[in-house]
Amino acid sequence: MAQITVMIDGKAYRMACEEGQEDHLTELAARFDRYVGHLKSQFGEIGDLRLTVMAGIMVTDELSEVNRRLKALEADVAALRQTRDSFAAEQERSEATIAAALGEVAADLNGITAKLNGRTVARH
Template sequence: MPQVTVTIDGKQYRMACDEGQEQHLIGLASRFDRYVSHLKESFGEIGDSRLTVMAGIMIMDEMAELQNRVQRLEEEVEASREERDHALRRNTQEDAAVGDALVVLAERMEHLAQRLGSSA
């Protein structure tokens, strides 16, 4: 199993990951380090544990916002699908009604043509 070394708040950590995930893990650690650095700049030296907890809570807050956004988008997609399906059913019904009307009209025209042909 591959291992990478990541740096968070100036400290190095050796971590294992799945094959091919090395760069992904390094990128995640780098993003997390930015959160910790931001908090450290905002609050100063408040302890590694507190910085880590605060960074974790910030990330969870962002994740919750993104999950809510995804849920709203999924609901919008579902509503759009339902509208589309309703429109398709309505169009199918309208097409059937138009088809029925055309059949009736064709029958009437044939009947009129027969009447005109027999009277001539």
Template sequence: MPQVSVTIAGRLYRMACGEGEEAHIEGLAATLDGRIEEMRTAFGEIGDMRLHVMAALTIADELSETKRGLARLEGEVAALKEAVGAGDERLGDVEERLAEAVSTLAERIERVTKSLTPSAQPSQPG
């Protein structure tokens, strides 16, 4: 199993990860390290544990908001899919009515054409 070494808040950590996940773990560690540094800049030296907890809470808050936003967007997508489905159904109904109207019109045209076409009558001697 691959291992990756990351530095968070000046401490080196070695961790196991899945094949090909090394860069992802390094990126996550860099994000956490940056967040801890932001907390340190904003609040000063208030203790590593407190800085780590505050950084973790801000990241957890962002994750929570992202999940809520995703759930909202999934709901909107579901509603749009439903609306498209209903629209497709209505379109099918319109197409069916249109086909019936075209058929009826074709029958009428045929009747009119027959009524306007002189029927072949035997010629009368004259």
């Protein structure tokens, strides 16, 4: 396990993480520090624990909103897939109908051609 030191509200915290995840953990800590800094600028010195709890609630609220939006997008994607599948099935039916109609036209043309060829041969 890798060890890194992150800074939150001017205090150093030593943390362990998976190898290769150091930059990611550093970025997460920096983002959390911005929440703490924002709250500190709004409310002043209200205590480390309270600041941390409030910042945690803000992060959780943001995550909740992202999850809500993700569920809505997943529902939209499901609806689009269903619509796509319905259109694809309809197109297959249309293509089958067109193919059948073309088959009938081809058979009619073959019949007409055969009749015309029979008449042409009879005339010579």
